[in-house]
Amino acid sequence: MPKTYCLTDSYLGEQLLEVACSECGLDPMCQVLDYAEPGSGVPAGILLRRQPVTKGAQLFQIEQPFTAVYAVKSGSFKATVPDLNRTEHVVGFYLPGDLIGAEGMANRSYSYSVRALEASSVCVLETHRLRESGRSIEAVQHALIEMLGQEVALNHRVTASLIRQNADQRLAAFILSLSLRASMRGLGSKRLNLGMSRSDMASYLGLARETISRVLTRFQKTGLIRLRQQRLTLLDEAGLRQVATYTKSAWH
Amino acid sequence: MPKTYCLTDSYLGEQLLEVACSECGLDPMCQVLDYAEPGSGVPAGILLRRQPVTKGAQLFQIEQPFTAVYAVKSGSFKATVPDLNRTEHVVGFYLPGDLIGAEGMANRSYSYSVRALEASSVCVLETHRLRESGRSIEAVQHALIEMLGQEVALNHRVTASLIRQNADQRLAAFILSLSLRASMRGLGSKRLNLGMSRSDMASYLGLARETISRVLTRFQKTGLIRLRQQRLTLLDEAGLRQVATYTKSAWH
DNA sequence: AACTTTCGTTGATCTATGTCAATTTATGGG
DNA sequence: CCCATAAATTGACATAGATCAACGAAAGTT
Secondary structure (H helix, E strand, O other), X not given: OOOOOOOHHHEEOOEEOOOOHHHOOOHHHHHHOHHHOOOOOOOOOOEXXXXXXXXXXXXXXXXXXXXXXXXXXXXXXXXXXXXXXXXXXXXXXXXXXXXXXXXXXXXXXXXXXXXXXXXEEEEEEEHHHHHHHOOOXXXXXXXXXXXXXXXXXXXXXXXXXXXXXXXXXXXXXXXXXXXXXXXXXXXXXXXXXXXXXXXXXXXXXXXXXXXXXXXXXXXXXXXXXXXXXXXXXXXXXXXXXXXXXXXXXXXX | OOOOOOOHHHEEOOEEOOOOHHHOOOHHHHHXXXXXXXXXXXXXXXXXXXXXXXXXXXXXXXXXXXXXXXXXEEOOEEEEEEOOOOOEEEEEEEOOOOEEOOOHHHHOEOOOEEEEOOOEEEEEEOHXXXXXHOOOHHHHHHHXXXXXXXXXXXXXXXXXXXXXOOHHHXXXXXXXXXXXXXXXXXXOOOEEEOOOOHHHHHHHHOOOHHHXXXXXXXXXXXXXXXXXXXXXXXXOHHHHHHHHHOOOOOOO
């Protein structure tokens, strides 16, 4: 069943670009706050909705004091950490519905830097002002625990498999995960807009820029995907899944 | 300043094997529960202390309903997940003071299986019985949020670097991380007892069993470490650190 | 203690992917 | 629109580490 959206710019052609609140990772919290709608009694400014973020703008920087949790409404973001030689490495991408910065709450500071890959919008929850909300701290905390737990479980899975896979598997799995995340959030899962550069993908997947290029063009030649710059179309999902799970005979 | 321990079997020779409560990851929670000591008013069985676990025994299995959070008191554990071909892969090791299973709370079930690498002991917190504790749910939740946040931040860092490092770097970093964790928990940082097999290390680091062997013997020959079966001595910490951070010229 | 099984080490190949280099294609500023 | 800079592609080559294989050393079992 179709969902309703307040604004018309949520679409590009036929494709839905903005996540619905009900599909968003911040929703448990928003529910508690009654979406901070007028009349909910929650003071203004605790939950800011649909704040625009320009391409390349930084949401926050690593080590910066923690003030807010963000949820991607539309667009995309990347998280980076500097290594010991001050080179930035991509440690994650955030798509519509994803939560950003929740783990900063424990440390009182953010553990990576985040910037927008394209013109985007976010919802912002100023957590240090939550007690002004008049809502039960218990309910708020419960929502937070739920969100953090999801993050830990997911991260474990993803990185554990990444490290053992070859370039083909990593990229196939990466594309499938983008598609899965889009569909989980109620967005189209066949036509994806990868806002990130090949270098970003390379950094995230631990491969060379050139390898990303080669594998992607091979995937195109074998009819798995279609790729025009940033717009990727899944042509053969089953085939991709096969590449992602391929094993060179069983382990001994 | 030395800390006191109830039992004498916490030592092997001069080396301290058991973590002090004050250094343990579960401590924020235990504090809330006044260590569930007699007279604290907390019903028995919510916090079980120093439960022995025999070598190879399973704490819990993946997908199993979540019931408790564990903290390693002594010994060591490994976490595994099956991949799509039902091969088990190691996704983490737990040493004294580490918390096990906290992220299961969000999903109502555990997201990996955990077994003891050696004869060990754990403290067990039966979280579903926390409301019987008479303690403020708010404080309990706050402690949990803190612990989960730590886990997320740490995991990000570790796996992000693993994927880009070569075999030498991975092993050097791995050894240093074991040493760091031991010292953070107030245990000796020079002589480590790696309870895990070479295969476990290989699985965790995404390398072949044979590569682990080769690198470890090379580390020995160059005087970085001394290794007698499971007992590892750090001879040249600075050297190891250099290996771990070595970069083949700056990235272009 | 003898036997079996698992674990660790070492050597000889082979291959996936990093690195270097050259070219083409996008992108943004005046 | 044109130029300057950055991003992506493609090719040639080098190499780290996987794989295959053989053997030695522990550890568990009868």
